[in-house]
Amino acid sequence: MRVTIRDVAKHAGVSPATVSRVLNRPELVDPATREKVRRSMDELDFQPSAAARGLSVRRTDTIGLIVPGITNLFFNELYAGIEQAASRHGRKVLMFNTENSAHRVLDAFSFMRQHEVDGILYTSETLDENADPLLQRIGIPVVLALTESLAKTPLSAYKVDERRAVFDAVAYLVTRGHRRIGFLGGQMPHDITGQQRYEGFLQAVRHFGLESGEACVEFGDYRMESGYTSMQRLLERQSELRLTAVAAASDEMALGAIRCLNDRGFRVPDDMSVMGFDNLQIASMLTPRLTTVAQPFREIGARAVERLVELTEHPHLSSAEHGVHYLPHHIVERESVRPILDGLDSRP
Known part of the structure; x- marks a missing residue:
């Protein structure tokens, strides 16, 4: 029989809402309570589904990755940094290849929206002002890696100078x-x-x-x-x-x-x-x-993921930190x- 959030709450002596916060917004829970809930999860072998984890904040724990081509030789290095950072944060990565086509960029954003990703890591064609309506419409965070934006919508970007x-x-x-x-x-x-x-x-x-x-x-x-x-x-x-x-x-x-x-x-x-x-x-x-x-491909990928996770967990962060963040080359x-x-x- 599947263990539920209510089972964990009863075992830990807390409310189901507290268990939900531990799953979705752990920073809001007292550390001692958080640890008690997690011990109960381990002892009961509780396995939360993506849907269950996202009930309170509509999160799927999935990052959308839009790339210009998977045959580019740099892709493996970049993806390694992205995958490792995503895994550390318990996130899965869903990828879309635009094949260096500006038209497929629109398809990529539509695809990610349909699959309800929490945020998008974008490494493809340069976004210009024509992308502003799209960026506003999708309503989820977008972070750039190896490129930057010419759109008016404030975005964070990670690359070399x-x-x-x-x-x-x-x-x-x-x-x-x-x-x-x-x-x-x-x-x-x-x-x-x-x-x-x-x-x-x-x-x-x-x-x-x-x-x-x-x-x-x-x-x-x-x-x-x-x-x-x-x-x-x-x-x-x-x-x-x-x-x-x-x-x-x-x-x-x-x-x-x-x-x-x-x-x-x-x-x-x-x-x-x-x-x-x-x-x-x-x-x-x-x-x-x-x-x-x-180029520090792995670090660029990891830093972009860290920023994206931060924005998905704190959607009301000030846009003052947006802009291009240069990582060192040598x-x-x-x-x-x-x-x-x-x-x-x-x-x-």
Whole structure:
């Protein structure tokens, strides 16, 4: 026979309402009472259903996760942080893949609303002002990871400072003597990340007075194939550009660039240095191993979940804490960048 909330209440000597609060709003219950109720739950082997736990606050203990694509190599790292943090808080994760389509974003929000998730963790297309009516209508918290919003609705976002990260990547190359640096940018519809990384490159070019500039930039979609074709387009103008290094907007694009350089007879890093962005696991498995900008994917995912849980449990929190929260990036130095001096190899 199934143990009920009333059974637990009788065993613990409290009211059913107190048991319900322990399940749904434990912070409102005195610690000693809370511990007594939980001991009763354990002794009676009480297993609350999602519906039972949500009776008082209409909670399902489910987080909706909207992603742009599960085949992106960074997804596993991000999801690991999300899943671990969700599990710590007793939350399940329900995922929807938008496949990089702005139209499917609307489907994603509709899907999450139908499944009555408590909140949504959003990592897909950039939200603009057109999303405001939708965000107001769904009536549940939304937190962003790896992106930020252009909508007027206050939202919390967790990511790295894209401009600064690319600026630091170029600065790293400059300190190793490179002055002619190409950039393989990521540019997709409604892509604020690609725009910010491109701006970071141009800021570095102006700051260091580099010979390279907009003419040394090609765009792709962050994937390996576009890294290959973008590098190919730069090499078609190499006699004019005379690049010694290339910074890519993703590790996948950097891998594609290295493959293209190898196919065209260039040696990395002897003939061309290549720098990535992300620090995916595969970056350390290549030959040469990839020097890159590391994003803390797991921490970003975990911090976003922590914020979402906080908002679901305290829906009337002040919006003053909303906004973009930058997590630190850093350079991981490996083997794909070599130092040069006045265009010559600095090695003896």
